[in-house]
Amino acid sequence: DAGVIQSPRHEVTEMGQEVTLRCKPISGHNSLFWYRQTMMRGLELLIYFNNNVPIDDSGMPEDRFSAKMPNASFSTLKIQPSEPRDSAVYFCASSLISDRGFYEQYFGPGTRLTVT
């Protein structure tokens, strides 16, 4: 399996621009997670989907952030408008959920976002 695929790997943009990050989860996984990693806050969950439905978006910083999962093999995280404080590494992860919780989560390589 190719693992979790993210694109782009690096993104540099100017403040105010729209940014779209993409993720393809591992085939057969039914849950997808978006995380953000910064020096100040470490790794934190932004949102997760189960069977393409958003379950918990309490970690989304503000209305400038939105995420979609139109089908089981694709998700996007959009920031509009972007701000310098959004600079971070954004990870996507996928997993399989059972009635007792999640099995092992697998992470993509991340997208390093720099907003100038």
Place this chain on the structure above:
Amino acid sequence: GIQVEQSPPDLILQEGANSTLRCNFSDSVNNLQWFHQNPWGQLINLFYIPSGTKQNGRLSATTVATERYSLLYISSSQTTDSGVYFCAVESLTGANNLFFGTGTRLTVIP
């Protein structure tokens, strides 16, 4: 949410030495994972270990769920073991997502 504490925060080892990394958590857990974040930023799965003991080569891990801690053992360390080791847990009673500790930064010197 659940609190996850890792110790030590930083560790410097001579190549060939052994080490133990600790992860304490504040609530009962459904899921516990250990990750290695390499110098290129990739998060590599090491263990999925909500309880018990597992071994994989020079690495092993033990989780004592009743006492709310997990240990990661690295034996005969190599320079390629350098990076940050994260413990992450899914609370049994809380939301279904992983909460990460702040990590242990390991540097192995030749």
